Amino acid sequence: MNDLRIMKSLSVLPVFLLFGSIGIATAQEWPANLKIEGKVAFTEGPAWHAESESVFFTDIENNRIMRRMKDGSLQVYRQPSGKANGLVFDQQGRLYACEGGDKRVTRTELDGTITILAANFKGAAYNSPNDLAIAPDGSVYFTDPRYGAPEGMEIIDADGKPVEGVYRIAPDGGITQVITHEVDRPNGVLVSPDGKLLYVADNVNSGPNAVGGNRKLWRFDLNADGSADLESRKLLFDWGTDRGPDGMCLGPDGNLYVAAGFNFPSLPAETAGKNKAGVYVISPDSGELVTFYAIPEDMVTNCTFGGVDGKTLFVTAGHKLWSLVIE
Secondary structure (H helix, E strand, O other): OOOHHHHHHOOOOOOEOOOOEOOOOOOOOOOOOOEEEEEOOOEEEEEEEOOOOEEEEEEHHHOEEEEEOOOOOEEEEEOOOOOEEEEEEOOOOOEEEEEOOOOEEEEEOOOOOEEEEEOOEOOEOOOOOOOEEEOOOOOEEEEEOOOOOOOOOOOEOOOOOEOOEEEEEOOOOOEEEEEOOOOOOEEEEEEOOOOOEEEEEEEOOOOOOOOOOOEEEEEEEEOOOOOEEEEEEEEEEEOOOEOOOOOEEEOOOOOEEEEEOOOOOEOOOEEOOOOOOEEEEEOOOOOOEEEEEEOOOOOEEEEEEEOOOOOEEEEEEOOEEEEEEOO
């Protein structure tokens, strides 16, 4: 999630479910099997839990983590959640969360206890941890942008410039800053299955650089020690002046599935030109746009694959959780 103005304008809605195909009279073609799976105040951070065949997601405005069960019901998994944003499960079934409100990264153990993995960087508070990804070696990469007023940012570089960075939590718990200003405002993050590449969404839509700010998807090589090779930075996709990339996931086809775009502009910063709201399927090698899945809701924030066969794409957008079977 990356626009505080949108969050503040949303009303709190009761939780309920809707099933069936979406039929909307519009010039935009929605995927035929697109479904609404649930509604809350504002959705983010979907994560599939294979053992229970359920999908977890965050309801930031209501300060809670939700869970859509196998039978279609919705449950509150945790409240308060520290205004959690991005979520991810490890292979053991433990839940990792970027708690933007509490400015920390946590892991919920199998017995329900919460372990704090990152609460500060060298004594300085984080901005608002946003999204995270787990590498094959068990290390955790997370982004720390600042959406909203820049006053009070505590992490600064040697020249006194505030940092909106990307961090790595090593398996032994050590924390390093792997990206500083090579990405203006990091949001979504992903590590390749072989642990050799780092993908970072760069989405500037607020603050003094909002007009004309980066809305780009970058790729970096990762060194053997987990650090990023900053000189390897490669631009994969550029959304121009339209709403840029938010969360993303890796699809079963090996492509990147990136949440981005607007159906209606949010001027003056974000236009709604050719890049409409939806999920952009992008080649991780060339950056080519392979295909696009339109979502009839602005603020498409994140996505993940799940389902028993791993072919159901769950998408958080606005105050809804959507699902779409990818054949």
